[in-house]
Amino acid sequence: MTFRQFAFNNVMRNKRLYMAYFLSSAFAVMVFFVYGVFAFHPGLAPAEIGGTATIGLQIAQGLIYVFSFFFVLYSMSAFIKSRSKEFGLLTMFGITNMQLRRLVFIENMVIGLGATLTGIASGLVLVKLLLLAAESLIGIDEKLPFYMPYQALALTFAAFMLLFLFISLFTVLFFRGNNLIDLLKGSSKPRPEPHASIWLSLAALVLIGSGYGVSLAIDGLTVVYALLPVTVMVVVGTYFLFTQLSVYTIRALKRNREVFWRRTNLLFFSDLAYRMKDNARTFFLVTVLSTVAFSAIGALVGFKTVLMESIQRPFAFEYISYKDNSPERSAAAVDLIERELRAEGIGFTKLKAELRSYKLAGGNGAVMIVSESMYNSLAKAAGGKPLQLGANEAAVIQFSKEKDEKGESTGERELALEGGGEPLQITQSAAFFITGYSKYYVVDDDRFARLPAPQSSEGYYAFDVHNLEATEAVGQRLHDKIGRSQNDSFFSLAFDVKQLLQSYSAVMFVGLFVGAVFFVASGSFLYFRLYTDLADDKAKFASIMKLGLTSRELSKIVTRQMAILFFLPIAIALIHGAVALTAMQSMFHYTLVKESAIVLSAFAIIQIVYFMFIRSGYLRQLRSDMTG
Template sequence: MTFQQFAFNNVMRNKSLYIAYFLSIAFAVMVFFIYGVFAFHPGLAAREIGDVAQIGLLVAQMLIYIFSFFFVLFSMSTFIKSRSREFGLLVMLGITNRQLRWLIFIENMVIGFGATVAGVTSGLVLVKLLLLTAESLIGMNGELSFYMPYRALGLTFAAFILLFLCISLFTVLFFRGLRPIDLIKGSSRPKPEPRASIWLSIISLILIGSGYSVSLTAEGLEVVYALPPVTAAVVVGTYLLFTQISVYTIRLLKHNRKLMWRRTNLLFFADLAYRMKDNANTFFLVTVLSTVAFSAIGALVGFKTILTESIERPFAFEYVSHVGNSPERTEIVIKAIERSLRAEKIKFTKMYAEFQSYKQAGDGKPVMILKESEYNALAAVEKGTTLQLGVSEAAVIQPKNVLAGREPPKEQQLIVDGHGKPMQIIQVADLSIPGYDKYYVMDDGSFAELPEPLSTDYYYVFKVDDLASTEAIGQQLYSEIGQSGNDRFFPLAFEIKKLLQSYNAVMFVGLFIGVIFFISSGSFLYLRLYMDISEDKAKYNSIMKLGLTKSELSKIVTRQMAVLFFLPIIIALIHGTVALIALQRMFYFTLFRESVIVLSAFAIIQVVYFIIIRSSYLRQLLLEKDE
């Protein structure tokens, strides 16, 4: 057997230890490759959103690559520490330090090359389906056909082979200065009893509690200003939670004799305290990664709802003719809209209103005013709330800006320059009209008393029952009519399509990044669990000789694994929930449904992952006993 075969057989013998790490890296390679396929796709480059999407895809590849580097580095250091006894025996049997480093280098490259090939192969298998899915998601029917992605293949292989080469060269430095006795002892040295500070535990609760309090009470732009200090406080508090509070809580429980002497609780809590202390850094890392995944994906899904609702209007087509626009152009545009709707046999309701421009008395700020009867006619078509204004009464129409995160300011009265008569503002409404962030409505009598306006905008709307049927017409009219400085045409269905195309491209990029973070966080737990598998086998086999049954062992291990797996996820779910609530308060917009969907999906995935890992771990743990 050659030295290279020996290294390869070492990898195969430790496949249960390497499998989660191998699959996680293969998944990262697959996503990196798929992003490359999309980034270099000729059909995407030809689209209006192509530049934005390609930049987003390339940035996503960079983030995945950077994350993969640190994930591989952490994983390889974990594996090397878990196999230190094996390496110590090899040194005692005569292997030189140079040969040992060469062995580790070959093993790393074998795993890296295998994961790269597996990831690229999986990507090639799935890419056709994903191209079809992206066509539907982004709205590019038939434009993302399959092609042979040579550039993506070359970039993926070059990037990840280089990554594993660098990591392999770096990891051999772990063995410099170590004696054989240090390698053989490994992690079997006696561990001191886990200790925790009550004061650090209290500080942890204060930091997390204050971070939550600020997040749940801040509104609008206050959320943005509070984000850095709140994030820092919660991150530090989370670290202390795992290093101090968890250990301190177990110590308190161990003083409860009734609880500790019940069935196998003594064994369960005694071992759990050490596991919590040893795995505190891993739990902290998993919690942070999972919180980022929850918050990012929840925010992406929520933003889609916010953006869609911010552009929604009650009318299929809107056309505004400003001062300076010729009556002939206005007539041509209106007739073109009517002709297109009739050609497609789409029933419509046409309405018209005039926005008159004046200056406010005192500060001279321009205001747009609409009379009550015209506003109510528009609102009635929308099936919205109509106004009932008395003499000398007005209403301010200023929709809440969900993107800027602000509520309309409260106003008491309106005084038009040259009119002099104060109009009491008694109502606030939100009939959104493109181009008018704010306008006023007066009762018809007071409106008739106004002086000559500075200018008049002519506003035409077309209401239809089936908005989706106007998408193609809107696109055609948009290209024919165009835009000028004196008028504005707004085809709602087409504008929503353009917005969703751009946003879905961004969401497609962000979704997989969040999934990678979540899968990798589960892999960290898996790696830490299997790092101590040899010691756990010896420990539990010794206890089973004293009378512990397989059923009791299964219950102890399941309870410990449940704590180890779900405690970081539960903390991350709570952090993610608070973050999404803060996002709601920032935009004055409810994201309850989106938050529940995202967080529930991640919770279900984690439960399935736990069931699979538990079954595999118990099988490995009982293997030696069965033999």
């Protein structure tokens, strides 16, 4: 048997140990390849969707590649550490240090080649389904047919083989400075009891608490300026939480006799202190990655809701003729809209309002005024409440998501116009939205007719239709013909929604993939860490069961330890993500409670299912040698 055959057989005989590493690496390759298929797809050219998707996919590819480097490096180092006894035996049988390094290099390249080919093959199988899904998600008109992605194939194969080559060369440095006795002892060497600093433990609470406090206290654009310092505070605090505060808390519980000596708690807490210390960096890494995934996806979902709410308007078509527009151009545009709608067989109701600009008395700015009848005709068509005003009364209409049709008071009492006679008493308020006018005033028709000549006048035309979905195509044609300029503007609700979704969904497509990669990676880190300690756990629990530990008690102890391993970092990440999304809510002045709850709950459910699956397999592995 040659040395290369020995290395290959070594991989095949360690399938369980290498399977997680192999599958996770293959998953990273597959995701990178799928991104490449989309990035190079001719149907996703910049001319088709404005370049948003292709640029986003290229950036995401870079992020995933950089992340894959650290991911594979961490995974490989964990595997080598778990195989230290095996390497010690090989050293004792005469293998040289250089041969040992060569063995690890060949093994890693074999796994890397297999993972790369498997990832590409899996991507080719799934890419058609993903292309079909992307058609709907990105919202382009053209279909995304399957094509042979030679560029993506070449880029993926070259990039990951280069990555595995570099990782393999870097990994062999692990053996420098390790002697035979250290390798043979592996993780069985006696370890001192973990200790923690009370000051660093307090620092964890102060840093995280301060970061939370600042995030929840600030408002508006201040959130952007506080983002970096708050992130640094929370990240550093999270590191101290796992490396110091968790160990300090366990030591404090061990000093409580009622807790420590209760049933199997002595065994549970004694082992937990070492596990927390050993897994502190893994917990920290999982928490940071999960927080990024939660925050990114939550922000994308929430931002989509904000954008969709901001673009919603009461009418399918709107046309605004500004003060400098000519009557001829305005009449031609309105006539064109009517003709296009009739040509498509779309029934409509045309509504019109004249908004006049007047100076406020005392030179304190200008306001827009509309008559009561014009306002009521628009409000009724949109399902809003009409107004009833007296001769000397006015209503203020100020559109805001924080105000509704109930008419929250704005604090204004009267409206005094320059040359407009007796001041009008503001007796009502509402929040009915007219595109382009977030705040205006409504006055009685008689008073409106008696007002002096305005500074300027603007015409607003609304076209109310019953079937909004049927207006997308005609809306696009009218948008191309009329458009938006300094003289007039045309708005089509169906077409504007399509444009927004098309641009935003491309970003959403990239964000969901990146978030999913980070979340899967965080779960893989936990999986690696768990199975790295499997051999030691088997020996430890086998010895304890000889002293009388029952199978049921074993399951209880392992389940509690695994629950902490899986849910502590995720729980911290969920709290971090909830605070981050709350701060974002303050920045947008928009409630994102529903969206945040959906995203965070989805991740929590996925983690519970993942935990139940891993727990079952791990307990089965633990019991296999004890009962076999």
